[in-house]
Amino acid sequence: MSAKKININLKIWRQVNKEAPGSMVDYRLEGVSTDSSFLEMIDQLNEQLIAKNDEPVAFDHDCREGICGMCSMMINGNAHGPEKATTTCQLHMRKFKDEDTIVVEPWRAKAFPVLKDLMVDRTAFDKIQSAGGFVSINTGNAQDANAILIGQETAELAMDAAQCIGCGACVASCKNASAMLFVGAKISQFALLPQGKVEAKDRAIKMVSKMDELGFGNCTNEAECEASCPKEISISNIARMNREYLKSAVTGRNH
Amino acid sequence: MSRFYHYLNSSIMKKQIMGVTGLLLCGFLVSHLIGNCLIYFGDRAFNTYAHTLVTNPLIYVAEAILLGIFLTHIFMAMKLTLENKAARPVAYAVKKPTGRGSTIASSTMPYTGLLILVFLIFHILHFKFGPVYKITYDGVEMRDLYRLLIEYFHQPLAVVWYVFCMLALGLHVSHGFWSAFQSIGFNHPKYNACLKNLSKVYALLITIGFSALPIYCYLQGGR
Structure with a gap:
């Protein structure tokens, strides 16, 4: 499958810090490669925000190989997005269509307070x-196998x-x-x-x-x-x- | 004692109390349904059965135990539901079921439960504490519950309300029956599928079994 470019509309939860009230903010992102991962798409958005001197979206990520357990996003009402057995970093933009609106929120739980934007504690x-x-x-010394x-x-x-x-x-x-x-x-x-x-x-x-x-x-x-x-x-x-x-x-x- | 309370108040024990009381109530439903089916054998069989039940002195013990089970189940349900709401103070803007987990039955448990509670209160008021007609068989005077049922279910709305509540009850037990086993810790690949099917069969049996009673009474034409 060859890569395509799609344009998407994003609604992302923005929150300055733990105490501040947050809100959903709309973004438009054009020319997203369908081969990019969901986190790469957010990177692309952040580059766009930084270029405009805006604050980039804070989100947790580490290995981007689906094993560290850091990425955590509620995508269109599903944890880690719509795909089964997939972390957010392993979710690809080819799962979305041109002109889709994607809602991204942090995990919501009393025990997981939001630190900033999409990052929770x-x-x-x-x-x-x-x-x-x-x-x-x-257990003493290592035993015979x-x-x-x-x-x-x-x-x-x-x-x-x-x-x-x-x-x-x-x-x-x-x-x-x-x-x-x-x-x-x-x-x-x-x-x-x-x-x-x-x-x-x-x-x-x-x-x-x-x-x-x-x-x-x-x-x-x-x-x-x-x-x-x-x-x-x-x-x-x-x-x-x-x-x-x-x-x-x-x-x-x-x- | 405080340790005992600590265990009882743990998330897991609370679920297990829900499960065990729920299963006991499932048992009550079966015995209640079997007893009620005597209505198909006419007024004498049904009234004599009811009379035998209420004149046995043990009925008070049984009623107290049943009430205790009901109240525990209801109290736990309210406590757990409030705690669960408190565990997510800020709701999601968008939240969708995955389609691979929750069912209509599982996601409506508090609502179907509440409906059953409302039903139950009116059910007891209508029948146990309802109008008392008397009838005499072989010199023994007893309550004519049969007549009360036939009269009450002569109203189509009463039948519709009853059947509607039995659908809610069926939905409630179709999740509750299986769920109780999971809460207690009974989960084994060998029996899981069987248990889930049994849960559905039980729910169907309860819904159809109980719904048939008011429909049968209605068809008697309010004699």
């Missing part, structure tokens, strides 16, 4: 992770959960701004493996308590998170978290 995820998303038992045998299926399930890049699309797409897919994935990746099982009970209680404390909503099992997740994390991880939590609340000894 996702420290809440780090706080949940540091509440228990690690293995702290002393095959000393602890793990079934292939279990290893795959743990790996599927560990694919989470912490981008926050689950929270953004959930009508309740719930972080349960993220926390479910983080709890699952450890709970499935022998090294993580030791602290599984404590971990479930601590991470869920932190999640609740930070003001995320409650899951209503709509699965919009799974549908929006660029890594296609399954809501079966939420069910696993629910089980782990129930088990810990009933039988945990340390809390």
Whole structure:
């Protein structure tokens, strides 16, 4: 498919800082290559803004390879845009038509305050992770590679959960701004493996308590998170978290 | 105690309480439907069944438990919905479903739930605390609920309202039934498809089963 140039109309959320009230601002961008990524399109807009001495649109980005979890944009009402299993940086302008109007907003959640324009503060995820998303038992020296045998299926399930890049699309797409897919994935990746099982009970209680404390909503099992997740994390991880939590609340000894 | 409260007040336990009370209510719906189907066997069978139920002293215990389950389900629903609204103080200018997750049933749970609550209040006022007619079978005097039903459902609007509410109930349980299992933590690739289908079959059974009752009464011509 050869590259085309399209003209688009953008409606972008502009907000000076955390305290200032923001608003949607209209922009016209001409000659956008259909081969450019969504972020490259925003770069092009920013060049245009800078040339006019305007403030460029602030947005989070890092690897632009779909793995760092930094890019976070609500595009036309969908987290990371309309395409399945795709981060914003991997979304291409060929998915849009000439003269399309594209609405771009930051993630919206009480726990993710907007810092500037399209950038939100996702420290809440780090706080949940540091509440228990690690293995702290002393495992000694590195063991022989095959000393602890793990079934292939279990290893795959743990790996599927560990694919989470912490981008926050689950929270953004959930009508309740719930972080349960993220926390479910983080709890699952450890709970499935022998090294993580030791602290599984404590971990479930601590991470869920932190999640609740930070003001995320409650899951209503709509699965919009799974549908929006660029890594296609399954809501079966939420069910696993629910089980782990129930088990810990009933039988945990340390809390 | 405070630890116990902490667990009960956690997002996960609240969902699980919603799920368990919801499933118990699903069980009640089935028993209520089966009992009501006695109406097809005429006034005597139906009235005798109702009489046997209300004259058993255990009915008060059963009613108290049922009321407790209902109130817990409703209280939790309100608490969770308010918390969920608070979790996103600034709404999106544009928000679209992906088409791969939420359904009409799942996204309307608070509304269908509220409608069912309104229905329930009028339902109890109309029948339990409605006009009392008496009838005597073999020397035993009892309430003629059958006559009340036939009279009440002689009004077409009453039938339409009832069927409308049963559609909402069907929608509500079609998501709720499956959702309860997910909240408790029951999710397995081997049973997921079966459970989701069971949820739909259950919803159809409840909607059609309950809707048929007022239609049948209406067709009796208000005798």
